[in-house]
Amino acid sequence: xxxxxxxxRKPIYEQLVEKLKELIMNDVLKVDDQLPSVRTLAQQLTxxxxxxxxxxxxxxxxxxxxxxxxxxxxxxxxxxxxNIEKLEKVKKELVRLxxxxxxxxxxSQELERLIADIESSLGGxxxxx
Amino acid sequence: MIKVVNMEKSYENQLVLKGVNFTVQKGSIYGLLGSNxxxxxxxxxxxxxxxxxxxGHVFIDDSPLFEQVQIKDRVVFIPDTxxxxxxxxxxxxxQFYKNIYSCWDESRFLKLNEVFEIDIDKKIHKFSKGMQRQxxxxxxxxxxxxILVLDEPLDGLDPVMRKKVKNLIVQDVAEREMxxxxxxxxxxxxxxxxxxxxxxxxxxIILEKExxxxxxxxxxxxxxxxxxxxxxxxxxxxxLYKEERGSxxxxxVRGNNTDIMSHFKTFEPDIFDMLPLxxxxxxxYEMGDAGYAxxxxxx
Numbered sequence: 526x527x528x529x530x531x532x533x534r535k536p537i538y539e540q541l542v543e544k545l546k547e548l549i550m551n552d553v554l555k556v557d558d559q560l561p562s563v564r565t566l567a568q569q570l571t572x573x574x575x576x577x578x579x580x581x582x583x584x585x586x587x588x589x590x591x592x593x594x595x596x597x598x599x600x601x602x603x604x605x606x607x608n609i610e611k612l613e614k615v616k617k618e619l620v621r622l623x624x625x626x627x628x629x630x631x632x633s634q635e636l637e638r639l640i641a642d643i644e645s646s647l648g649g650x651x652x653x654x
Numbered sequence: 655m656i657k658v659v660n661m662e663k664s665y666e667n668q669l670v671l672k673g674v675n676f677t678v679q680k681g682s683i684y685g686l687l688g689s690n691x692x693x694x695x696x697x698x699x700x701x702x703x704x705x706x707x708x709x710g711h712v713f714i715d716d717s718p719l720f721e722q723v724q725i726k727d728r729v730v731f732i733p734d735t736x737x738x739x740x741x742x743x744x745x746x747x748x749q750f751y752k753n754i755y756s757c758w759d760e761s762r763f764l765k766l767n768e769v770f771e772i773d774i775d776k777k778i779h780k781f782s783k784g785m786q787r788q789x790x791x792x793x794x795x796x797x798x799x800x801i802l803v804l805d806e807p808l809d810g811l812d813p814v815m816r817k818k819v820k821n822l823i824v825q826d827v828a829e830r831e832m833x834x835x836x837x838x839x840x841x842x843x844x845x846x847x848x849x850x851x852x853x854x855x856x857x858x859i860i861l862e863k864e865x866x867x868x869x870x871x872x873x874x875x876x877x878x879x880x881x882x883x884x885x886x887x888x889x890x891x892x893x894l895y896k897e898e899r900g901s902x903x904x905x906x907v908r909g910n911n912t913d914i915m916s917h918f919k920t921f922e923p924d925i926f927d928m929l930p931l932x933x934x935x936x937x938x939y940e941m942g943d944a945g946y947a948x949x950x951x952x953x
Contacts (some may be wrong), residue, residue, distance in 0.1 A: 531846035534930040534931065534932050535930055536930070537846065539866070539870065563828060564825070564829060567824045567825065568821060568824065568825050568828065571817060571821045571847070572822050572824065572825065572845075573683050573827065573848065574681075574827055574842070575827075576682070576849055576851040599829055630785060
């Protein structure tokens with residue numbers, strides 16, 4: 526389903542949480558879809574089942590998934606909080622890129638122009654609030 | 655579950671283990687790391703009931719193990735130097751194992767032949783080192799152990815075989831909550847499958863933690879300032895190690911990810927980079943704390 530970088534500095538369980546969130550946010554895993562069982566995932570990725578259990582628990586406390594006893598884990602309907610988190614991420618990324626652009630000498634007028642261009646290419650029908 | 659309490663062991667008059675305490679939970683994979691000569695092999699041999707401890711206790715599921723046949727029946731140990739009966743073929747050795755281990759699973763043994771692809775009627779001592787290790791795993795996994803103790807298990811196996819072997823271990827842990835104790839000094843080998851790590855140094859466990867906590871708890875920070883380094887930069891920080899490399903400051907900091915980040919950001923560094931540590935780095939810095947530092951000796 527996906528691959529992890531076991532040599533990465535990031536803890537494996539964090540990587541797992543992020544990967545699964547990504548799949549949920551991008552609707553690859555839809556609401557009420559069943560997540561692969563701990564056993565299958567451990568076998569597929571050759572990682573410790575306890576790590577997967579931990580990642581699932583984390584996702585459950587964050588509200589991304591719910592689990593049914595004896596049946597497994599399923600994707601929760603949490604579109605709103607998911608979007609907020611995604612928005613936060615995008616904003617952070619934007620700040621980083623804009624800072625870099627300004628360092629490189631892009632003026633704020635130029636940036637505004639860029640934004641206007643993007644807006645019109647998106648259809649421009651949206652109100653500017 | 656494996657539980658070791660205040661265990662001491664000496665050979666003749668050399669004290670090798672000085673009061674070791676640790677617990678491996680059921681269904682957990684515990685990585686035992688340590689410097690050369692720290693006592694890893696001695697510890698594993700005591701845990702698997704080959705040696706007896708001088709002081710303290712070793713429990714497997716709350717009962718002592720030494721010379722207890724019904725407990726040892728569920729414990730399999732793969733030593734770093736393998737031993738097989740001379741002139742025995744794999745089939746004959748399997749027969750021997752079958753007589754020893756009551757839970758031996760013959761169908762599994764035959765099925766695992768697909769994984770290992772070794773001629774079952776060949777004599778084991780004619781195989782190469784790596785292939786003998788495969789045979790050891792093959793036999794161990796067929797004995798359906800509750801406790802699997804491995805001393806430098808992946809030594810001499812090629813990458814494909816390593817992956818296969820790890821996969822088999824992980825499956826058994828997931829399926830029937832097998833408890834695994836692995837010793838290694840090749841940290842990259844164990845990083846992906848262990849959930850707990852213990853570091854043994856000079857006969858004592860100097861650090862024991864969940865691997866994920868260990869990784870998210872310690873960070874490597876690189877900062878550089880165009881101006882002078884602020885004098886209070888390291889105030890309120892738990893700094894394990896600090897080094898200046900030209901104008902770049904490299905430090906190892908313990909603490910919460912976001913806290914550290916916001917702390918450094920207040921000083922507005924021109925370059926700021928923060929990474930979690932690899933297990934290898936954790937090992938090196940922790941050992942440095944224990945007086946086992948890398949000394950860059952020029953020769």
